[in-house]
Amino acid sequence: MEGKITYERKLPPLTTEQFAHLGDGAIAYVRTMRSEDVTRLYPQAPPIQPGITLFALLGADGSPIVLADTEEGARANAWEHQLQTVSLH
Template sequence: MEGKTATERRIPLLTPEQFAHLGDGAIAYVRTMRSEDVKRLYPQAPAIEPGLTLFALLGADGTPIVLADTEEGALANAWQQQLQTVSLH
């Protein structure tokens, strides 16, 4: 692509479906949540005392993986499943 400007280069774009699956099975993130919000992500979860801060491990596409009472617990689960955790800002 020598001699072409950036606007002349054709850069392949990801389709929305390809982008949604980027990192599947390899990347995860931890999200802090209130116990009152648990049922939305984890409908099968038992009743949890309101007012608690919990830590959800989520796949790259937002799929819930595990719920933990500490961030360390969620990160340990990611490590056990050989998932690379990333920080979201």
């Protein structure tokens, strides 16, 4: 378009610490995991039969919140704690 001026605002990049805390306390995501991998995120979890698919609700920074046997259960827990779930691709 003739005569149109566009301005682009440059923001400074986030530091590693700022990026890690982005969405803290407000955003979470659900991740599918195998029962064999549960103890890595949830060391206090009791032994679980191998080969089971589970759903972990994780905070924006990757910290574990809850483990559920269904995706709906994990999302319901997010809703109960007023967390917005986002999809990661």
